Each structure stands twice: as structure tokens, then as C-alpha cells.
Amino acid sequence: xxxxxxxxxxxxxxxxxxxxxxxxxxxxxxxxxxxxxxxxxxxxxxxxxxxxxxxxxxxxxxxxxxxxxxxxxxxxxxxxxxxxxxxxx
Numbered sequence: 001x002x003x004x005x006x007x008x009x010x011x012x013x014x015x016x017x018x019x020x021x022x023x024x025x026x027x028x029x030x031x032x033x034x035x036x037x038x039x040x041x042x043x044x045x046x047x048x049x050x051x052x053x054x055x056x057x058x059x060x061x062x063x064x065x066x067x068x069x070x071x072x073x074x075x076x077x078x079x080x081x082x083x084x085x086x087x088x089x
């Protein structure tokens with residue numbers, strides 16, 4: 001089961017199921033995580049870390065490294081011609 005870190009639901013998930021849990025962090029920097037993930041404004045990284053520390057089984061932490069997050073302004077100003085070449089040699 002993958003989650004973004006809704007702490008009360010994670011605690012319930014651990015108590016009611018034997019599901020393997022993965023947490024999508026989106027960012028490890030708290031300010032960047034709050035900007036990318038609205039739920040992070042309610043449950044901070046320390047709260048999430050505490051929940052994971054109390055988990056009755058291993059929790060997988062996952063995130064994807066992105067050089068430049070897409071913003072509405074950047075998306076509108078890029079043309080298809082500016083996309084990287086994706087052909088295979």
C-alpha cells in the first residue's frame with residue numbers, strides 16, 4: 001500500500017491489516033515537501049517519522065529525484081520543440 005503520509009490513517013492501516021506500506025515523500029526538505037504535497041502542511045516530517053518508527057513492520061520510503069519540478073508557468077512557456085530528444089540509438 002502506498003501513501004503520502006496521512007499519519008492517522010497509517011496508524012489505522014498498521015492496526016487493521018498486515019499490508020506492506022510505502023511512503024512517497026516527494027521531497028526530504030520540509031519546505032519543498034509542503035510546497036509539493038498539501039497533506040504535508042497537516043502532518044510534518046517529524047510526525048511522519050514518529051509514525052514510521054512505531055510501525056510494527058518495515059516501511060519503505062520512496063521518492064523520485066526531479067531536476068526541476070514542473071510549475072504551471074514553466075509548462076505553459078515550454079514548446080514541444082524544447083523537449084529532450086527521446087529517440088533510442
